[in-house]
Amino acid sequence: MRNQAVKKRKFSFADFGIYALLWGYAAVVLLPLLLVLGNTMRTTRQIFQEPAGLPTSINFDSYVRAWQEASFNIYFFNSLLITVLSVLLATAVSALAAYILGRYIFFGSKFLLSFFMAGLMMPFRLAIVPLFMMLNNIGLVDSRMGVILVYAATGVPFSIFILSAFFRQLPQELAEAARIDGAGEFRIFGQIMLPLVRPALATVAVFQFVPLWNDFFYPLILLRSTEKWTLAVGMTRFFGEFQTDWSTLFAGLVITTLPLIILFLLATKQIITGLTAGIGK
Amino acid sequence: MGETAKIPVEKSHRKTARGVGRSAPPWPTVAAFLLPAFMLYTIFMIWPLIQAVYFSMYEFKGLSREGFIGLGNFKELFTRYPLNEQLPRAFMHNIAFFIGTMLIQNTFGLLFALLLHGIRKGKRFFQSVYTTPYLISALIVGYLWNLMLNPLFGPINNILKAIGLEALAHPWLGDPATALPTIILVNGWQMLGFPLLLFSAGLAGISDEVREAARIDGASRWQLFTRIELPLLTPVIGVITVLTFIRDFNAFGIVWALGGVGGEPAGSTDVLGLVFYRTAFQGGIDAFGLASALAVLMFIFIFGISTLALGIFRRLEDRLT
Incomplete structure (x- = not known):
């Protein structure tokens, strides 16, 4: 060889x-980014x-212009708020469900796992019309809370997929010992099992952050008032309004992307793990 | 990429691992653990999908649902102008988009994965660099290249002129003949890191003994690749194909940023995602019924083909390994 x-x-x-x-x-990738x-x-x-x-x-004049004149300060805050809360909510509910589905076999447990896993492959955006009408009926159109709930729901299948596999690997003895000491299921989950899957929680959280930060489909449709817009959807208006001010346009691209690049540098491991989940030895 | 080895996801779903199998806690406890995720997922994802099927058979007037019209909305999709022309055209564009992206990202993704597998230094660095565009929003990547490729002030044409390739300077996105191929190239540029990482993980998963055995048998590097590595990568190729298919048939942001909501110029970059968006939110009074019908067709196509493809790849995998 x-x-x-x-x-x-x-x-x-x-x-x-x-x-x-x-x-x-590497130059083909980096040069356009450096040029920006x-x-x-x-x-x-x-x-x-x-x-x-x-x-x-x-x-940094162009950044100041984008930040103040093009409302990127508002968009940035909204993106951060919506993304962080969605990730927290999705990870929390998924950890609970993944614990039970990963550790116990009971009537319907197999079906439930496949029910959640089916979501990994479904093009959910196609359900936007009924979703829009439902959110409209309960007053969650043009509400950041509405977007957060939808985003959190989209994160559930992947999070359960990863977390249930991790919970399944944990040895039974730890839980058994705690149970003998009189600990209930919630205490075993919260105090013993959850800390043990911390690396998986990090992978799941980081890996959900990226697509949600990047998405502009849901906020484009669900958020009307510009003061609730996220960076991605704000870009669509910004591009029209600042058409002739390229310096500011480039700054806008950087502001929108920088948090992801920083996240990638800090959590390369988690992102690569998430991307390649299920492949390898 | 030792990290992937820690996630034995595929296997553990099939087998019962240690610590599992103990009788479950009483059902109220089980329910308390499961309900939050179940409710969130069912209410905001699954239920709207089911409703779309139901809505597709009704006539809508704005937000209000009127009478049952059976397959009326479906018929409208294929008979009403301009939808009847835009829909097949967008479908063909999606197919070109998918095939073009697959060719670019997988050829180069696999090539770079093989090169990286053989080097000693900088593997992680190159992997990270190549993956960076994949993490950026498709919309932002689209806008970035929109500026880069601007015929007047874009750096690309100016660089081409500066190095004497003036013949290649061209309004790439403004010409209906080159707009879609350009978008496919940009998409390939963005996506390359994804197959690269998956192929790398797959190559890392092939044990050294297998390679050693092939070497002792006198296999050349090319034979090692075609007879050993490629067949063992079948499951990886399957995953990439299916995920790329789903992503490319949902393409929206990148085309929006490069061709606008109408898939300019002259609809030459129009894709199903844009047609769906326009039908639902820029259409007439009966838009919601029509859009639901289109959603049902797209769902059946995307979900059906990906399920089918996964099955085929699984069978292929069993035969090859």
Whole structure:
């Protein structure tokens, strides 16, 4: 096998070719992102004169404009509020259900697990019309609470999928010992089992955060007042209004994306685990 | 990627692992654990899906449901202008979008996964870099490339001109002939990290003994790939195909950002997601009935094909391994 041979030599010609290819594609990914970043520090005039130029000074004027004039301060707050609360709600209810479904077999438990798992593959957005009408009837259209409930519901299948597998792995002895000491099911769950699946909880929480932060379909339809809009849906209006102010447009892209990049840097492990769940050894 | 090994999800769903099987707590306790998730999921996800089927057979006047019209809404979808023209066209665009994306993301995703599997340094770094676009919102990726590809002030055309490739400078998104292929390329750029990570995890899951045995038998690198690695990656390819299919037939944000709600120019980038949105929220007085009918058809198609595909891949997997 050539791989083996390559490992023995110090740095071969093949190695050089591989790294050249890898760096080449890294450039295809990174250059557009860096160009966006660089252009936030240039004026729109400079961008129009030389679209691919380098910034001449470090300044954050465009970010201030996006933040204040284009209401990104409001959108950012809404995105954070809606995403964080949805993730917390989904993770909490899923942990409870996953514990029972992962640890016990009872009448209907298998059916319930498949019922939740079916949601992994369903295109739920297609149910937007009945969902809209239902939320309208209970006064949850144009309400952040409405979006939070819908988002939390979309997170349930994946969270139960991951968490039930983790709960299933925990040894029985711990729970048994606590039970002998007179602990009830809720105490066993909260004080013994839940702390043991903390890594899985982190994976589930981080992994739900990304699509919810990015979504603009539900807020576009469910939120009317601009003061309740999230970043993603705010972008759609912003792009029309600031059409000629490219410097601010680029800043808007950065503000919307930065929290995700930071999250990715902090939680690479969780995100990769979530993406590849169910694959491997 | 040692992390994936810690999640034995697939296996543990089939087998009973240790610690499981003890008689369940009394039913009120079971119910208390299950109800919050069950209610949330049923009320906001499952019930609206069921209702869509019901609504599709009724005539709507704005928000109010009127008489039962059977398959009337379905008939309207295929006879009323301009829906009768937009729907088949959008469907074909989705198919092109899916096939094009699959070709780009999987060819390069697999190539880079194989290259990364063989290197010693920087594996995690390249994986992270390649995955970054996947994490960004499709809408934002769309807007980013919208600016990049702007015919007047976009950096892409300017770079092409600067390096003497002026012939390639083109209003990529403004020309109906190149708009959809451009969007597919952008989608491939965004999605590549996803198959890359899955293929990497799959390759990491193939044991060294298997590779060693093939090597001793005198297999070349190419034979190792086609006879050993590729067949063992069948389940991974299955997962990627199904998830990409679901995602691409729900495509919305990226096309919205690059072609607008109407799939411009001249509907050349229109997809089902946009048609569905326009039918539901920019349509006439009977929009909700029509949109529900379209939702039912799209649901049957997407869910049906993905279930079928999963079954086929599972059988293929059994035969190959």
